Every structure is written in structure tokens, then in C-alpha cells.
Amino acid sequence: MLDIAEELHRWCGRGLPFAVATVVATGGSAPRQPGAALAVDGEGNVIGSVSGGCVEGAVYDLCREALSGDGPGTLLERFGYSDEDAFAVGLTCGGELDILIQRVDPAARPELAGALAASVAGEAAAVARVVGGPADLLGRALLVRGDGTRDGSLGDPERDRTAGAEAHAMLEAGRTGTVTIGADGSRCGEPLTLLVESSVPPPRLLVFGAIDFAAALVRAGRFLGYRVTVCDARPVFATPLRFPEADELVVDWPHRYLDREVQAGRLDGRTAICVLTHDAKFDVPLLQRALRLPVAYVGAMGSRRTHLERLDKLRDAGLGELDLSRLHSPIGLDLGARTPEETALSIAAEIVAHRYGGSGAPLTGARTPIHPVPPSPHRRLGPPAA
Structure with a gap:
């Protein structure tokens, strides 16, 4: 979502709802990485991309449904290649995509609006959204700033602290990806999978x-x-x-x-x-x-x-x-x-x-992955230790 923050920030300024589809996880030869997003406003205007063209049409329709109320306001959809459905969804290049489709009302989701504003301003910030776990928590979001302060909630103070710490660690590393919190013996309740999107100043x-x-x-x-x-x-x-x-x-x-x-x-x-x-x-x-x-x-x-x-x-x-x-x-x-x-x-x-x-x-004739998972170093340098 933060990869199209500038335009989404302008949409938030209009105060009108929009729907955003965000890549949560990929497999195989999927061309876009987690965090890539496509958004649709109430007039049907579209920005961004989740697959480089493969499933854009189907995702666009789901965003329109989320906006109109004809479909759920938040859902997680998987697109994958098979002989039966490849051409139906346009995913002819193979691979799999898990995509979170979410209706966003800027006034009701200040944590998302805040994450977009921070990204546009070039400030360090991360937004963690629930993409796996209880259905009633799907899409809940937590904004974590560079100084560790938080906005929003995942519904439980202990869960917020744990999610905030994980998101802040990923922000320090400049990483975007998924993390799971909560397990047997944890005070966070049942496990939740979070998509953490980090926005850091340009390299x-x-x-x-x-x-x-x-x-x-x-x-x-x-x-x-x-x-x-x-x-x-x-x-x-x-x-x-x-x-x-x-x-x-x-x-x-x-x-x-x-x-x-x-x-x-x-x-x-x-x-x-x-x-x-x-x-x-x-x-x-x-x-x-x-x-x-x-x-x-x-x-x-x-x-x-x-x-x-x-x-x-x-x-x-x-x-x-x-x-x-x-x-x-x-x-x-x-x-x-x-x-x-x-x-x-x-x-x-x-x-x-x-x-x-x-x-x-x-790439011609090569057998290595076209889209390898990159390392994501982000360690700030300061004066050498005394």
C-alpha cells in the first residue's frame, strides 16, 4: 500500500472512501512482492498494480464490490495458476498471489491515513495489518513510527505491544513482509499473521x-x-x-x-x-x-x-x-x-x-529465479565506538 502512498494520501485528503488491494504473499513466478498495491476510488479510477497485469481485472472487480457494499469490506483472496482457471483470472505466468482487499474510509481509519502521510513526508513509519487469524480481526491495522510510538489497535493491549515491537524491528531493517505473533503460551491470544509495510527515507x-x-x-x-x-x-x-x-x-x-x-x-x-x-x-x-x-x-x-x-x-x-x-x-x-x-x-x-x-x-537460458527474495539491510551508521 505504501508503494502508492502519494496518490492514496491525496485520496484521503478528499475524505472519500476507496478500496486498496495489497499483495500479502507470493509463490512461484509472481512478479510483485508483498506490499505491492492497487487501489480504486469511488469513480472507478485505478492506480498501482499487484501482478504486472496478470490478475488486475479480477482484483479491480473485487475492489469495486468492496466499495459498493455488494461484497465484504475486507477479504483475503488467493490467485493461483491451474489449467482450469488460469485464463479466467489472467494468471497465465504461473505462481500464486495472496491479496488483501480492503475498503478504507479515511476518517474511520486514521492509522492508515497516518501511515500514508508519514510515507509521503519521507518519515520512517510501518503499518502492520492482520492478514491471517480470526475473521473479525482481518484488516485491523497498527501504525508504528520511527520513535516507536503507535496509533490504532489490533484489539488487545498485549497484542498491540507485541505487534508494535515486531513492526518496529522490521522498520529498523527497512523490510516489508509477514510476521506471525501469538502462539501456545503467549499472552497475545491465538496466532495472527501480520503484513508489515515499512516506509523509510529514500536510500x-x-x-x-x-x-x-x-x-x-x-x-x-x-x-x-x-x-x-x-x-x-x-x-x-x-x-x-x-x-x-x-x-x-x-x-x-x-x-x-x-x-x-x-x-x-x-x-x-x-x-x-x-x-x-x-x-x-x-x-x-x-x-x-x-x-x-x-x-x-x-x-x-x-x-x-x-x-x-x-x-x-x-x-x-x-x-x-x-x-x-x-x-x-x-x-x-x-x-x-x-x-x-x-x-x-x-x-x-x-x-x-x-x-x-x-x-x-x-535471463535468456538461465535457470535461476527471475524475482529472487532480496536481503534488506537498513542499519544506520554513526560515529565509531570509542
């Missing part, structure tokens, strides 16, 4: 080196949803005119800027660092620090000869082989890129492949 892409390749990479990073910073020590190159699409432009020595960001706790386990300066006096002190941080990705531009010389300098600076093994250099995937835009695509593709554990190999 950061730090681009060091104000060159033409950097300008293209800024555009690629923005397209992928990153908050992009460009840093260069040379004020004549690091100008708004050359980088109008950067979220932040910094004139400073790269390693000093990185130190400040770490001390301020503004980097986390989703951060990607791209070093395009191609100059040892900038590269070495910057990479000496970056390769010791638990960020998602560190890449550096340069020829293979430059890469080998850089490794020797980094070894002389005290880095071990484990640290050096984290460096993606020469940066990017082998696409045969020539232009700055093609090179930016190569770098962006490597960042995505590394984020989700992709091989970068063609």
Missing part, C-alpha cells in the same frame, strides 16, 4: 567527482529512487548549472565530507558510494574510509591498470584483503558502454544487481 547515492559521467549517474540514481549527492573539491566543476538534478551539491574534499556524514549518522546499510574522481589524491583517502563502512555498495571508476595501482595504495594505507574485496572496480557491468549515459546505466545496473543478489547475466 542515498553519493557520487564523488563532478564529471560528465557523474551528471548522467545523477539522472540514473534519481530514476531508481535514490537521494543523490554530488561532492567534489573543485568549485569550478561542482556547480548547480552542471548538476541541476542533484538533490545536494557539496564542495569539499570527498573524505572530509564522508567523515561528516558518518559522524552525523546520515548513512545506512542501503547507501551506495560511487567514486568517479579518478585521481589518487581524492580516491585513496575516500576509499580508505568508505570500504570500512557497512554500506551497500562502493564502486570506483578507472582502468584495470588504475585499479591495480589503487589497490596497492590502499594496502599501503592499511586496508586488508577483506576490505578490498568489497570494492567494485572497474565500476559497472560489462555492457560495452561508451557514452556517459551508457556508463551510468552500467553502474546503476551493477548497484541493482548487488542489492538483490543478481548475477548480471542474461
Whole structure:
């Protein structure tokens, strides 16, 4: 649901009911992950997607029924492939989808409206909805903010505390998925399955080196949803005119800027660092620090000869082989890129492949899953322990 938060937030502002269908669980080759959503307003307008086109028509009809009152206001529906019903529901690609369809009246569901508002504002928040358990609890929701405060209720204080703790842990990890609470001996009552959707600020892409390749990479990073910073020590190159699409432009020595960001706790386990300066006096002190941080990705531009010389300098600076093994250099995937835009695509593709554990190999003829389950690190970095 939070993946279409901006439009749903506007719908909430109108105060009119709408229906939202959210992917709860997937199996097989289902193309969308838990949390993907499709919503329909009272006029029949539709936004979002739950299957990339496979079952959209059937889900749309269920949303319309939930809005009209002809069907239940909240239901859990499973779509799966079989010879008999594949074409009836359009799920011809195989796989299974469990989808929660829910009518939302903004005034009556402030916890959902609050989750949408927090997501649009770029604040850390998670919403936990009951997707398995007693029928009378289906769709109940709990909003958990970054500071641990909660809105809404799942009907029991102990259940709320337990669900709140689980949701907050998933929020800290930046994860969306299901979790089960309550079991024999638990004070939470009978087991409940919750879909927890996390909304965290956009991941950061730090681009060091104000060159033409950097300008293209800024555009690629923005397209992928990153908050992009460009840093260069040379004020004549690091100008708004050359980088109008950067979220932040910094004139400073790269390693000093990185130190400040770490001390301020503004980097986390989703951060990607791209070093395009191609100059040892900038590269070495910057990479000496970056390769010791638990960020998602560190890449550096340069020829293979430059890469080998850089490794020797980094070894002389005290880095071990484990640290050096984290460096993606020469940066990017082998696409045969020539232009700055093609090179930016190569770098962006490597960042995505590394984020989700992709091989970068063609899918044609491959036997690996098309949509592997990604790791979801989200650990904020602060000053090193004393």
C-alpha cells in the first residue's frame, strides 16, 4: 500500500472512501512482492498494480464490490495458476498471489491515513495489518513510527505491544513482509499473521567527482529512487548549472565530507558510494574510509591498470584483503558502454544487481529465479565506538 502512498494520501485528503488491494504473499513466478498495491476510488479510477497485469481485472472487480457494499469490506483472496482457471483470472505466468482487499474510509481509519502521510513526508513509519487469524480481526491495522510510538489497535493491549515491537524491528531493517505473533503460551491470544509495510527515507547515492559521467549517474540514481549527492573539491566543476538534478551539491574534499556524514549518522546499510574522481589524491583517502563502512555498495571508476595501482595504495594505507574485496572496480557491468549515459546505466545496473543478489547475466537460458527474495539491510551508521 505504501508503494502508492502519494496518490492514496491525496485520496484521503478528499475524505472519500476507496478500496486498496495489497499483495500479502507470493509463490512461484509472481512478479510483485508483498506490499505491492492497487487501489480504486469511488469513480472507478485505478492506480498501482499487484501482478504486472496478470490478475488486475479480477482484483479491480473485487475492489469495486468492496466499495459498493455488494461484497465484504475486507477479504483475503488467493490467485493461483491451474489449467482450469488460469485464463479466467489472467494468471497465465504461473505462481500464486495472496491479496488483501480492503475498503478504507479515511476518517474511520486514521492509522492508515497516518501511515500514508508519514510515507509521503519521507518519515520512517510501518503499518502492520492482520492478514491471517480470526475473521473479525482481518484488516485491523497498527501504525508504528520511527520513535516507536503507535496509533490504532489490533484489539488487545498485549497484542498491540507485541505487534508494535515486531513492526518496529522490521522498520529498523527497512523490510516489508509477514510476521506471525501469538502462539501456545503467549499472552497475545491465538496466532495472527501480520503484513508489515515499512516506509523509510529514500536510500542515498553519493557520487564523488563532478564529471560528465557523474551528471548522467545523477539522472540514473534519481530514476531508481535514490537521494543523490554530488561532492567534489573543485568549485569550478561542482556547480548547480552542471548538476541541476542533484538533490545536494557539496564542495569539499570527498573524505572530509564522508567523515561528516558518518559522524552525523546520515548513512545506512542501503547507501551506495560511487567514486568517479579518478585521481589518487581524492580516491585513496575516500576509499580508505568508505570500504570500512557497512554500506551497500562502493564502486570506483578507472582502468584495470588504475585499479591495480589503487589497490596497492590502499594496502599501503592499511586496508586488508577483506576490505578490498568489497570494492567494485572497474565500476559497472560489462555492457560495452561508451557514452556517459551508457556508463551510468552500467553502474546503476551493477548497484541493482548487488542489492538483490543478481548475477548480471542474461535471463535468456538461465535457470535461476527471475524475482529472487532480496536481503534488506537498513542499519544506520554513526560515529565509531570509542
